[in-house]
Every structure is written in structure tokens, then in C-alpha cells.
Amino acid sequence: xxxxxxxxxxxxxxxxxxxxxxxxxKVLSSGTPVGGAFxxxxxxxxxxxxxxxxxxxxxxxxxxxxxxxxxxxxxRSGNGQADVSASGPGVHAVEIAVx
Amino acid sequence: MSRENVLVSAAxxxxxxxxxxxxxxxxxxxTTAYEGGHIPGAVRIDWKTELQDPVRRDFIxxxxxxxxxxxxxxxxxxxxxxxxxxxxxxxxxxYWYFKLYGHTNVKLLDGGRKKxxxxxxxxxxxxxxxxxxxxTAQEQDLSIRAFxxxxxxxIGNKNLxxxxxxxxxxxxxxxxAHLPQEQAQRGGHIPxxxxxxxxxAANEDGTFKSDDELRALYAEAGFxxxxxxxxxxxIGERSSHTWFALRELLGxxxxxxxxxxxxxxxxxxxxxxxxxxxxxx
Numbered sequence: 001x002x003x004x005x006x007x008x009x010x011x012x013x014x015x016x017x018x019x020x021x022x023x024x025x026k027v028l029s030s031g032t033p034v035g036g037a038f039x040x041x042x043x044x045x046x047x048x049x050x051x052x053x054x055x056x057x058x059x060x061x062x063x064x065x066x067x068x069x070x071x072x073x074x075x076r077s078g079n080g081q082a083d084v085s086a087s088g089p090g091v092h093a094v095e096i097a098v099x
Numbered sequence: 100m101s102r103e104n105v106l107v108s109a110a111x112x113x114x115x116x117x118x119x120x121x122x123x124x125x126x127x128x129x130t131t132a133y134e135g136g137h138i139p140g141a142v143r144i145d146w147k148t149e150l151q152d153p154v155r156r157d158f159i160x161x162x163x164x165x166x167x168x169x170x171x172x173x174x175x176x177x178x179x180x181x182x183x184x185x186x187x188x189x190x191x192x193x194y195w196y197f198k199l200y201g202h203t204n205v206k207l208l209d210g211g212r213k214k215x216x217x218x219x220x221x222x223x224x225x226x227x228x229x230x231x232x233x234x235t236a237q238e239q240d241l242s243i244r245a246f247x248x249x250x251x252x253x254i255g256n257k258n259l260x261x262x263x264x265x266x267x268x269x270x271x272x273x274x275x276a277h278l279p280q281e282q283a284q285r286g287g288h289i290p291x292x293x294x295x296x297x298x299x300a301a302n303e304d305g306t307f308k309s310d311d312e313l314r315a316l317y318a319e320a321g322f323x324x325x326x327x328x329x330x331x332x333x334i335g336e337r338s339s340h341t342w343f344a345l346r347e348l349l350g351x352x353x354x355x356x357x358x359x360x361x362x363x364x365x366x367x368x369x370x371x372x373x374x375x376x377x378x379x380x
Binding site: 009050074 | 129132184213216217218219265266271272274276278296299304
């Protein structure tokens with residue numbers, strides 16, 4: 001059976017193959033993790049690519065590709081965004097502050 | 100078809116939570132969101148375990164749909180308001196599915212869970228119990244569902260609208276970027292398809308763009324209003340979102356959703372595949 005396109009659980013640790021480019025991190029508000037935030041992955045032209053909802057610990061994760069990306073978080077307490085550059089495969093960390 | 104007949108706002112919904120003859124239903128693939136808090140009074144429909152046949156790769160049949168809706172306490176004359184996460188992808192899929200089985204009055208909650216949560220509207224964890232009904236479904240309305248042979252025949256003569264992200268369209272990615280990329284099928288898109296990512300039809304808060312914005316979006320992509328249309332994505336839920344925009348909001352008459360989508364097409368032996376950005380301007 002084909003799985004759907006819904007996002008898997010966010011947070012935790014995963015095995016990342018040598019070919020995958022993973023962008024992951026937390027959404028924070030004054031240093032406190034924000035769960036239930038909508039995090040949007042935008043490509044280098046600002047085009048929407050994917051969206052996930054943060055775990056209760058504020059975690060999010062995308063399976064992207066090398067290049068420049070923007071991660072943008074929306075929450076009823078505020079919005080914020082951050083840029084991340086993935087030079088190659090591997091795990092790239094990024095934090096987003098919302099206010 | 101007008102927007103008011105098919106789409107309701109979060110504000111309208113909050114005012115009509117108790118309205119007689121209106122049933123709210125949350126549709127998701129991952130139903131933990133519902134368990135963590137749902138719109139008061141909303142029933143849950145699990146896309147994976149309730150709308151898909153557990154063995155064959157297909158939908159539950161007419162009788163199965165009748166049993167499901169009867170058990171959920173939904174009557175034929177109820178107005179069903181669907182909403183969900185993932186920018187309403189699965190809710191839009193369910194909307195199309197309800198139409199497939201002939202439900203008369205079904206609407207989408209504009210913006211789904213995201214808009215509702217961003218607005219800070221109420222959610223609760225109350226168990227929702229509705230008295231069972233005796234629901235009667237129609238035979239599938241195949242004027243809105245496309246199958247693979249029809250899709251192959253449509254190359255070069257119908258609008259094929261690929262609503263996946265540009266990187267999936269070009270063959271660079273095999274799935275949306277929030278999912279692992281290990282897949283069996285080949286990458287690329289159906290030749291002659293235009294790429295209009297579903298996300299371009301939605302605002303950041305998950306609501307649909309205005310009719311004028313939608314018309315401009317598809318016109319710019321080379322969508323020909325005089326041709327018949329088939330929309331597809333990876334498994335048919337993002338394309339349900341675009342099917343909704345093209346048929347229900349803009350009123351294009353002959354629009355089908357290809358629910359087999361890229362997981363089927365990209366696994367077929369011998370069919371043509373195009374790589375790169377194709378006809379996209």
C-alpha cells in the first residue's frame with residue numbers, strides 16, 4: 001500500500017543515507033521551543049517546497065537537496081524565518097525564532 | 100459553481116458548529132492531530148484506514164462507503180464540512196471522494212486546520228458520538244476520476260496539470276521534501292504536462308487564492324480552458340486540491356483527478372516520461 005504524502009513524526013533522530021540532504025532544527029520563541037508551528041520550506045527563488053508541523057518540542061525536518069533554502073515558521077504567537085545553505089548531503093541544522 | 104457553494108470560512112464554521120444538518124469531519128492521514136484536539140463536534144475520517152481498500156490498491160467500494168458514512172452518523176441530506184492538516188490536502192481528497200460517490204452537499208473549510216489554529220479558534224478532545232444513519236451512496240461518478248490509459252491517451256491533447264513541486268516535476272525529487280526519497284518509480288513527469296504546484300493556488304495560511312488570482316495563475320502556465328483536463332500529483336491528494344480549484348472554484352467542467360498519479364505512472368513499463376522543466380515557462 002502506498003503511503004500518503006502526509007509528513008512523518010517530527011523530531012527524534014533518524015538514519016540519514018549518504019545521499020540525503022536533511023535540514024532540521026527547532027522553532028523557538030524567546031528561547032522556548034514552539035510546538036504546533038507550521039514550518040514552510042522555500043527554495044532559493046522563494047517558491048514553496050514543503051511544509052510540516054513542529055513536534056511538541058519544536059522540532060522540524062525536511063529532506064531537501066544541496067542548495068540555498070529558507071525555512072519560514074507560522075504560529076499564532078508570531079512568524080519568523082531563517083536561511084540555510086546546504087553545501088552537500090548530510091544533516092544541516094537551522095533554528096527559527098518567531099515573534 | 101460559485102465559491103460560496105463549495106467553500107466555507109473559519110468564521111462561518113465557528114458560528115455554525117451546532118447548526119442542525121451540518122456535520123464537520125476532520126480528514127487526515129495521520130490522525131494524531133485529531134486526538135490532540137479537533138474542532139468541537141467534528142467526526143474523524145482516517146484517509147489511510149477508512150477510505151483506502153486494505154488489500155487492493157483502490158478505494159473502498161460503494162457499499163463500504165455507505166457503511167462508513169452510516170457509522171459516522173452522516174445522512175444523505177447533511178451538509179458535510181471537511182477540513183484537515185497539510186493545507187487541506189486530505190480534506191480536498193475526501194471532498195472529491197464524497198463527490199465521486201454522489202454526496203450532494205459537501206464543502207471545504209477554507210484553510211483547514213492551519214487557518215483554524217493560526218486564528219486561535221477552539222479545539223477540544225471530547226469524544227464525538229453521532230447516532231448511526233442509513234447512508235445510500237451512488238455509483239462512482241467517473242466523469243471526475245481518470246485512469247492510466249486515459250492519461251496516456253491525453254498526452255498532447257488534454258491539459259495535464261502536474262501539481263507537484265518543480266523538483267518533483269523535473270525528476271530531481273521523487274516525493275515532497277518532507278518525506279524520505281527512497282521510491283521505486285522513475286522520476287520525471289508525463290510529457291506535455293504543465294507544472295502548476297498546488298501551493299500556488301493557496302495563500303500562506305492555507306486558504307485558497309481569489310478566483311482572479313487562480314485564473315491568472317493557470318492562464319500564465321499555459322492552461323487551455325477549451326480543453327479537457329486531468330490533474331495529478333504523487334498519490335492524488337495534492338491534485339484533489341487543484342481539482343477543487345479548477346472545477347469547483349473556477350467552474351471548468353471537464354476536470355478529472357488521476358488518483359493513481361506518479362506512483363502509478365512512474366512505475367508503468369513502456370510509457371513516455373519527460374525530464375527537466377518541460378513546458379513550464
